[in-house]
Amino acid sequence: METDFAPRPPVARLLVETREAEHGDDLLAYADPRxxxxxxxxxxxxxxxxxxxxxxxxxxxxxxxxxxxxxxEAWQALTSDAAIDDAVQVPGTGLIGFTAxxxxxxxxxxxxxxxxxxIVGRRGGRSWITRIARExxxxxxxxxxxxxxxxxxxxxxxxxxxxxxGYEAAVRGGLDxxxxxxxxxxxxxxxxxxxxxxxxxxxxLARALSTGYPDCWTFAVDGLIGASPETLVTVSHxxxxxxxxxxxxxxxxxxxxxxxxxxxxxxxxxDQDEHAFAVQSVLRSLRPHMRSLAASEQxxxxxxxxxxxxxxxxxxxxxxxxSGFDLIAQLHPTAAxxxxxxxxxxxxxxxxxxFDRGRYAGPVGWIDAAGDGEWAIALxxxxxSAEPVAGPSxxxxxxxxxxYAGAGIVAGSDPESELIETRVKFRPIVxxxx
Numbered sequence: 001m002e003t004d005f006a007p008r009p010p011v012a013r014l015l016v017e018t019r020e021a022e023h024g025d026d027l028l029a030y031a032d033p034r035x036x037x038x039x040x041x042x043x044x045x046x047x048x049x050x051x052x053x054x055x056x057x058x059x060x061x062x063x064x065x066x067x068x069x070x071x072x073e074a075w076q077a078l079t080s081d082a083a084i085d086d087a088v089q090v091p092g093t094g095l096i097g098f099t100a101x102x103x104x105x106x107x108x109x110x111x112x113x114x115x116x117x118x119i120v121g122r123r124g125g126r127s128w129i130t131r132i133a134r135e136x137x138x139x140x141x142x143x144x145x146x147x148x149x150x151x152x153x154x155x156x157x158x159x160x161x162x163x164x165x166g167y168e169a170a171v172r173g174g175l176d177x178x179x180x181x182x183x184x185x186x187x188x189x190x191x192x193x194x195x196x197x198x199x200x201x202x203x204x205l206a207r208a209l210s211t212g213y214p215d216c217w218t219f220a221v222d223g224l225i226g227a228s229p230e231t232l233v234t235v236s237h238x239x240x241x242x243x244x245x246x247x248x249x250x251x252x253x254x255x256x257x258x259x260x261x262x263x264x265x266x267x268x269x270x271d272q273d274e275h276a277f278a279v280q281s282v283l284r285s286l287r288p289h290m291r292s293l294a295a296s297e298q299x300x301x302x303x304x305x306x307x308x309x310x311x312x313x314x315x316x317x318x319x320x321x322x323s324g325f326d327l328i329a330q331l332h333p334t335a336a337x338x339x340x341x342x343x344x345x346x347x348x349x350x351x352x353x354x355f356d357r358g359r360y361a362g363p364v365g366w367i368d369a370a371g372d373g374e375w376a377i378a379l380x381x382x383x384x385s386a387e388p389v390a391g392p393s394x395x396x397x398x399x400x401x402x403x404y405a406g407a408g409i410v411a412g413s414d415p416e417s418e419l420i421e422t423r424v425k426f427r428p429i430v431x432x433x434x
Contacts, residue, residue, distance in 0.1 A: 012134040012135040012136055012137075013081045013082055013083065013134070013135045014055065014056075014078070014079070014082040014083070014095060014115070014132055014133070014134065014135070015082070015083050015132070015133050015134070015135055015139065016082055016083065016084040016085065016086070016094055016095045016130065016131075016132050017085045017086075017130070017131050017132075017139055018084075018085070018086040018087060018088050018093040018094055018128055018129070018130040018131075019087055019088070019128060019129060020087065020088060020126065020127065020128055021120070021127055021128055021129040021142070022127055023120050023122065023127050023129075024146060025043070026146065026207075027040065027043075027045065027046065027047050027120060027121070027122060028040070028047060028203050028206055028207050028210065029146030029147060029148075029149065029203070030047055030049050030050065030120050030143055030146045030147065031047040031048060031049070031050060031147075031203050031206070031220070032048065032049075032050035032051070032147075032203075033050065033147065033149075033150055033201040033202065033203055034199070034201075034202065035202075035222075035223070036048075036202055036203050036206055036220040036225070037098045037114060037116055037220060037221060038203075038206050038218060038219060038220035038221075038225075039092075039098065039217065039218075039219055039365065039366055039374070040206075040210050040217070040218045040219075041214070041215070041216065041217050041218065042214050042215065043122070043210075043214070044121075044122050044123045044124070045092070045121065045122070045123070045218075046092050046096075046119050046120060046121030046122070046366075047119070047120060047121075048098070048114075048116030048117075048118065048119055049116070049117075049118035049119065049120055049143045050143075050147050051143075051147075052116070052117040052118055052140050053117065054114050054115055054116050054117060055115045055116065055117050055132045055133065055134065056078060056097075056114075056115040057112065057113070057114055057115075058071060058074045058075065058078070058097070058112065058113040059110045059111070059112050060074070060101075060110060060111045060112075061110050061111075066105065066329075067101060067102070067105065067111050068101065068111075068325045068326070068328045068329035068332075068363075069325070069326075069329055071099070071101070071111060071113060071325055072323055072325035072326060072329075072371075074113075075097065075113065075325065075367065078115070079095055079369040082095050082369055083135075084369060088126060088128045090123050090124060090126060090128075091123065091236055091368075091372065091374070092121050092123060092366065092368070093121065093128055093130060094130065094368055094369060095115070095130075095132065095368060095369040096115075096119065096130070096366050096367065096368045096369075096373075097113040097114060097115045097366065097367055098113070098114045098115075098116070098221045098365075098366050099111070099112065099113040099114070099221065099363075099364070099365060099366065099367060099375075100112055100219075100221040100222055100224050100359045100362065100363070100364040100378065101328070101332075101359065101362045101363045101364070102357075102358060102359050102362050103333065103337075103357040103358065103359065103360060103361045103362040104333075104346060104349075104350075104356075104357060106350070107356050107357065107358060108356055109356060109358040109359060111359075111362075112221070112222050113367075114221065114222065115132060116132070117131070117132055117133070117140045118130070118131050118132070118140050118142070118143065119132075120143065129142055129143075149201055149203060149204060149207075150199070150200070150201030150204070151201070152204065153196060153197050153200040153201070153204065154196075154433065154434050155194045155195065155196045155401055155433035155434065156194045156195055157192045157193070157194035157401075157403065157430060157433060157434075158192065158193065158194060159192065159193070160190065160191030160192050160193035160355065160402060161191055161193075161354045161355040162189075162190040162191055162353065162354055162355065163190075164190075164419055166190075166354075167188070167190040167415075167418075167419055167422065168415035168416065168418075168419055169415075170188050170190075170352040170353065171188055171407075171409055171413065171415040171418050171419070172415055173188075173348075173351070173352045174186045174188050174348065174352060174409035174413075175409060175411075175413060175415075177348045178409065178410065178411050179411070182344060182348065183339050183340060183341065183344050183345050183348055184277060184339070184340045184341070184410070184411075185273075185274060185277045185335060185339040185340045185345065185408055185409065185410045186338075186339035186345045186348045186349065186352075186408075186409050187336070187337055187338055187339050187345070187349070187361075187406045187407065187408050187409065188349070188352055188353065188406055188407060188409055188418070189349075189353060189357065189360065189361070189404050189405060189406030189407075189422075190353075190404070190405065190406070190422055191355055191402055191403065191404050192402070192403045192404075192426065192430070193400070193401070193402050194400075194401050194402075194403075194433075195389065195391065195398035195399060195400055195401060196384070196398065196399050196401055196433075197397065197398060197399070198388050198396070198397045198398060198399055200399070202220065202223075202225060202384065205225050205382075205432050205433060206218055206220050206225055208431075208432035209225075209226065209227035209380075209428060209429070209432050210227065212227075212305060212428065212431070212432065213227040213229075213304065213305060213380075213428055215229070215304070216228055216229045216304070216380070217229075217231070217365075217374075217376040219364050219365070219376060219378070219381075221364055223383055223384040223385065223386060224359050224364065224378060224381055224382075224383050224384075225381060225382055225384065226364075226378060226379065226380050226381020226382065226429060227380050227381075227428055227429075228364070228376035228377055228378060228379045228380060228381070229245060229302070229304055229309065229379065229380070230243060230244075230245045230336065230376060230377045230379060231243040231374070231375070231376055231377075232328065232331060232332065232334070232363050232365075232375040232376055232377050233324065233327050233328065233331055233374075233375055234373075234374045234375075235318075235323070235324045235327060235371065235372045235373060235374075236372050237372065238317055238318045239315070239316075239317060239318075240286065240289075240290065240314075240315070240316045240317070240318060240327065241313070241314065241315045241316075242282055242286070242313070242314040242315075242331075243311055243312070243313050243314070244275070244278050244279050244282050244295075244311065244312045244313075244314065244334070244336060245278075245302065245309040245310070245311050245336060246271075246274045246275040246277070246278035246279075246309075246310060246335070246336040246408055247265060247268070247271030247272065247274050247275045247299070247309060247310030247408075248265075248271070248307050248308070248309055248310075248407070248421055248424070248425070249261045249262070249264060249265040249268075249271075249307065249308045250306070250307060250308075250420075250421075250424050251303075251304075251305070251306060251307060251308065261308055262301045262303070262308050265301055265308050265310060266299075266301050266310070269412075270410060270412045270413065271310055272299075272310070273410055273411075274310075274408045274410050275299050275310040275312065277335040277339075277340045277408075277410075278334055278335040278336035278408075279295060279299075279312050279314075280335070281334045281335035281336070281340065281342065282295075282314055282331060282334055283295060283314065285327075285330040285331045285334075286314070286316060286327065286330065286331065288330070289318060289319060289320055289322045289326070289327060289330065290316040290317065290318065290319055291316070291317045291318065291319035292316050292317045293314070293315075293316035294314070294315055294316065295312055295313070295314045295315075296312050296313055299311055299312045300312075305428075306424055306427045306428060307424055307425070321371075322371075323367070323371025323372075324365075324367050324371055324372060324373040324375065325367065325371070326371075328363050328375060332362065332363055333346070333361065333362075334377075335408075336377070336408070337361040337377055337379075337406070338361075339408070339409075357404065358383055358402075359378055359383065360378055360379075360381060360383065360404040361377060361378060361379060361404070361406065362377070362378050363375040363376075363377065363378070364376055364377075364378040379405075379425075380405075380425065380428045380429050381403070381404070381429060382401050382402060382403040382404075382429050382433065383401065383402050383403075384399055384400070384401050385399055385400040385401070386399070387399075387400070401433070403426060403429045403430065403433070405422040405423075405425035405426045406422065406425070407421040407422055407425075
């Protein structure tokens with residue numbers, strides 16, 4: 001099934017069966033080498049099994065706001081009469097779809113949801129397999145064994161549409177917008193562009209990210225592969241949680257320097273202001289749907305292998321029947337990835353960035369038939385094209401890849417320091433691609 005704007009009734013309802021099953025430790029080995037569908041953290045999560053075409057696609061042109069509502073309607077039409085036999089009953093079992101939405105409504109890149117035919121997963125010490133088919137068709141066979149990884153490969157990366165000098169100029173443009181009162185904060189991103197060999201086993205990138213950054217969400221959806229430290233929202237049986245990250249510092253070279261970097265971040269007025277904008281953005285967006293909502297009084301410093309972040313956890317209880325897509329439509333884009341006020345910041349971003357962000361900094365994750373799910377913000381990521389281009393030999397033997405990183409600009413930001421911050425944020429994906 002494919003749909004653009006209006007949801008269409010499915011040709012035949014979906015039949016879904018989830019059963020306990022034993023897998024090896026490496027779930028990624030079951031994924032498709034060319035088009036992996038992955039959602040993992042700390043070795044838990046799930047992947048779509050290679051070798052079987054998806055049961056359904058939902059494709060919506062453009063970004064999140066109205067598109068999330070259209071996606072919700074199409075998902076409801078697809079799942080409303082599904083026959084689900086779920087003997088495991090943990091988050092991620094039963095009928096689920098992998099989804100990635102474009103950052104901006106004006107984006108030329110479509111938002112997508114994919115329902116795989118077979119999924120293997122693990123959570124809380126329990127492992128399972130989900131098989132999905134159309135009514136009248138047999139459920140697909142369970143995988144007999146994981147797929148062997150392909151050869152090692154590396155990407156060639158260089159400056160994209162916005163190089164270092166252009167980025168510093170864009171930051172100065174953001175500071176001008178702040179000084180004029182147009183915005184209080186704006187997030188300015190830059191890009192790196194390159195290629196990888198046609199036929200590269202993209203699971204190797206996901207594996208490197210998952211191994212190097214186990215506390216991040218490692219994701220792969222429709223060629224978008226990354227490891228995000230930031231949970232946009234999790235919805236589970238009426239409970240809503242989110243983690244807000246804004247404010248960044250590089251890790252120190254030794255224990256003393258590292259402790260000093262963490263302390264400096266925690267006491268930085270510039271970073272505290274940037275973080276406060278992001279937290280208030282999330283709270284304002286969630287309150288209309290919540291019975292109760294609380295955030296930690298002070299941010300804490302979150303340690304990742306390459307950076308420190310200021311972080312705040314948010315938790316609440318739903319007051320209505322809002323689905324994950326409904327909350328995404330309210331939450332995205334947060335001040336952490338766009339700025340404040342949001343709508344004006346998006347216009348400033350359009351003016352300063354000479355590229356379409358696509359799905360970078362958009363919501364990426366999964367949703368189940370009840371509307372529950374988990375979404376991260378697509379950061380520390382790269383988008384792979386499916387259309388080959390000519391390599392040095394003149395043969396069409398390379399696939400384009402673009403990586404993105406951004407920094408929050410507030411009054412007092414320094415263009416050179418913000419450029420260095422993007423270099424630090426690029427490190428996970430650049431190291432993994434290399």
